[in-house]
Amino acid sequence: MTVPTEQHRPIEDHLEAALRDTAMRNVPDDAAPPGIREAEVVPISSRRGWRVAAAGLAAAAVAGIAFGVAGATGGTDRATLPATGPTPKPVLTEQPTSVHTGANDRVVVGEFCDNFVPSGCSDHRNAPLWPFSSYTEVQAWRAQRRNETRSAWQYDARQVGDRYLHRVLGLRGLSVLSYPGYPIHGREPAAVMAVDVGYRENGTPHASGDLLLARYGEGADYPWEVVGPVRSRTPAFAITAPAVTVNAADPVQVSGRGAPAGATVHVTAITATGTVAGRDTGIADSSGHWSAPLDWNAAPGIFAVVATSGGTPARPAHFDLLGLRAG
């Protein structure tokens, strides 16, 4: 990153904060791009399709930018020109079972998460953490939005990640750093997204941890869900125990690795509504391992165990999380 002078200057922090505040205040996360209309079950490739053809550029230039709404919405207030995007895929209506992260990776959400640990699941570290607690809830939300015309932040993985960090975990100094685009596997109906989260210091990005987001359903018309950290990576700072389980013990011994020797590790149980259900601390030994007995008190359902170290409470240098279920 650019280093205007050899030494950090306080004005850099001030400037960065002012720019961020101004930008976010003027263009909040829930600001919808103009001209976009959400149809209930139209695949995203046509629902959000870019509809500009060469012959229409002059008209589009006058009208602003040209977006179209396909199918059920029956038109648009902007010029709608022949589609140039890929052919829309049919909408799948079956209960979701799985989505793919890559050739050798597999994340299971949807029906799996409702049952939490069904047979055949290859990765027990992922759980529907937020904003939905079950596939049933997702379906109800979609039904409720049937006549909505406004885009929803739940369709934007970055916004889902940022809101989870800020509003649920209370880590307001962290945000999604890397954003691979939308979505990572082109326009496949199923998609997952691994994002680095962290902060910028003197303009330099610092990743504190990561999040794995997955569409809660099989198709681009399903919203994003935070399902845990990216388990295909091996971060230095990580929770190593317990494993995701149907009924978490109370208290539960939370252990991990990768903290600086002697560092305090804060372990917090947080429900999906952002309520702190328990907290404790551990001290890292000379090899960086740490452990803390977490006494929690959460209503039945899934809650997150978050471990942080270094930095400040709102902007930790390291963090990891784990989904547990209170039986």
Next chain:
Amino acid sequence: MADAGEARLDGTIDVAALYDAHWHAMVRLAVLLVDDRAEAEDVVQDAFLALQRRTRHLRHAAAAVSYLRTSVVNGARSRLRHRLVARRHLTQRSPHLAELEQTAHGADHDVIVAAQHAEMIAALRELPRRQREVLVLRYWSGLSEAEIAATLGVSKGTVKSTASRGLDALEQKLGDLS
């Protein structure tokens, strides 16, 4: 990873995906350069329209994002150049700010922070255009020297010196106000 999401199987750029992924960021960048949300949206619309015309010339999504960013900066520059009535920016420190800083607690702190940010943005607006662009690209967009240089069409050395001078000027302005 960005390329995978914003390029079609045939290798062309998927502008709709780029729009979904980058509209907010581009409008925020434009807002910081032109100070007006509506104008910022217009700048971004123009940038995407220009991108649509050039997709066949861009080989990957990263190049498209760079092209968009440059278009936004150029568009903002054009807007500012043609703005008939110059804005009169806040240059005086709020007379109540110093007092608030001495007595603030709780919610008052947020008010003070907001006022300090407003002062910073007002000072930023008074900088020469190039300095403002460099600082916004550096501290909002988080670009490297090389990326800023490519966006603005200048050398890395110019970026570095311009950023340094811009920070000096901001310190001077804010220092004068306190």
